[in-house]
Amino acid sequence: MKAAVVTSFEQPPRYGEFASPVPASPHDEVVEVLASGLHPRVRSQADGSHYTSTDELPLVPGIDGVGRRENGELVYFVLGDGPLGAMAERTLIDTRRSVTLPADVDPVAIAAAMNPAMSSWIPLRTRVDFRPGQSVLVLGATGSAGRLALQTAKRLGADRIVAAGRGAERVEALRDLGATHVVDLSAEPDAVAAQIAATSAEVDVVLDYLWGSPTEAAIPPLLKARGDRSRALDWIEIGAVAGPEIALPSTVLRQANVRFLGSGQGSASVRAIVESLPALAAEIIAGTYRLDADAVPLRDVEAAWATRASQRVVLVP
Numbered sequence: 595m596k597a598a599v600v601t602s603f604e605q606p607p608r609y610g611e612f613a614s615p616v617p618a619s620p621h622d623e624v625v626e627v628l629a630s631g632l633h634p635r636v637r638s639q640a641d642g643s644h645y646t647s648t649d650e651l652p653l654v655p656g657i658d659g660v661g662r663r664e665n666g667e668l669v670y671f672v673l674g675d676g677p678l679g680a681m682a683e684r685t686l687i688d689t690r691r692s693v694t695l696p697a698d699v700d701p702v703a704i705a706a707a708m709n710p711a712m713s714s715w716i717p718l719r720t721r722v723d724f725r726p727g728q729s730v731l732v733l734g735a736t737g738s739a740g741r742l743a744l745q746t747a748k749r750l751g752a753d754r755i756v757a758a759g760r761g762a763e764r765v766e767a768l769r770d771l772g773a774t775h776v777v778d779l780s781a782e783p784d785a786v787a788a789q790i791a792a793t794s795a796e797v798d799v800v801l802d803y804l805w806g807s808p809t810e811a812a813i814p815p816l817l818k819a820r821g822d823r824s825r826a827l828d829w830i831e832i833g834a835v836a837g838p839e840i841a842l843p844s845t846v847l848r849q850a851n852v853r854f855l856g857s858g859q860g861s862a863s864v865r866a867i868v869e870s871l872p873a874l875a876a877e878i879i880a881g882t883y884r885l886d887a888d889a890v891p892l893r894d895v896e897a898a899w900a901t902r903a904s905q906r907v908v909l910v911p
């Protein structure tokens with residue numbers, strides 16, 4: 595069958611041949627793939643840099659998507675870590691990791707939004723005790739996942755939603771998605787620290803897509819500006835687009851009641867993640883989220899890899 599095939603971690607996937615899937619367990623089922631998102635996680639799968647990479651080649655990238663089952667039903671599916679991903683004419687799903695979708699759903703909208711939206715939906719719904727009226731800071735709010743995180747926070751009743759990202763105009767535009775306050779991370783360091791302290795001193799949760807230097811610079815002013823330093827703060831580390839590490843002074847940490855949690859593959863059981871998905875799919879179908887998606891035919895996968903547009907690219911047959 596035709597697929598996007600990675601034969602070297604140094605090169606983007608190419609459109610080519612890959613062995614057709616064969617079910618191996620009672621829960622396996624072959625589906626026709628209708629849409630699969632090109633998420634940052636998929637790029638790191640295809641270049642071997644993701645922390646789950648086994649270095650096995652060749653591989654077909656794609657961690658999730660929308661497929662048509664043999665009985666005609668549409669499903670959203672999440673794949674395991676094997677060599678056959680979703681960017682193929684057909685793939686092998688585990689029916690226990692799939693969600694049945696209405697027949698009239700837009701596969702591209704679901705494939706674009708589920709992965710980035712679950713990065714905020716799952717932690718706010720299941721990892722922390724988030725309640726309506728609480729406040730959230732989104733670090734990295736200009737990306738697909740960050741923009742959806744603002745919308746998740748709004749949907750779950752957040753009172754104050756602070757959007758931090760680089761570019762004054764870009765962060766201003768995030769008010770349309772629910773941000774009540776914005777921070778331009780590309781300003782001078784002292785100005786950024788002052789904006790963080792002014793907008794985010796009293797937040798209950800930080801959804802962090804950046805890590806690296808912007809997170810390192812945000813922690814001290816935020817924690818030091820809290821009116822009551824003993825008030826609990828959950829700092830949820832979700833992505834690391836700005837760097838893999840931070841330095842955290844012990845004196846800053848010891849003066850605060852902050853809990854750092856990781857959110858990603860391995861941080862919650864597969865079962866817990868899958869149980870969260872039907873409600874999220876229902877929200878996407880109901881129109882809770884705005885996210886621009888760009889559908890690209892599978893045969894153009896190489897060109898799709900080269901684009902860095904802000905829309906989420908989704909490969910379609």
Ligand SMILES: NC(=O)c1ccc[n+]([C@@H]2O[C@H](COP(=O)([O-])OP(=O)(O)OC[C@H]3O[C@@H](n4cnc5c(N)ncnc54)[C@H](OP(=O)(O)O)[C@@H]3O)[C@@H](O)[C@H]2O)c1
Pocket residue numbers: 633634635709710712713734735736737738739740759760779803804808832833834835836857858859
């Ligand atoms: N753990 C999970 O479950 C999960 C799920 C989804 C996503 N993620 C992770 O979350 C991260 C973001 O995903 P995404 O889908 O939003 O990616 P994306 O759509 O590619 O967006 C990345 C955003 O980060 C911004 N950015 C990059 N470097 C920055 C810096 N130094 N300071 C401020 N902003 C910076 C980019 O802005 P510019 O345009 O200015 O570069 C862009 O807006 C990725 O690491 C992804 O792997 C994790």
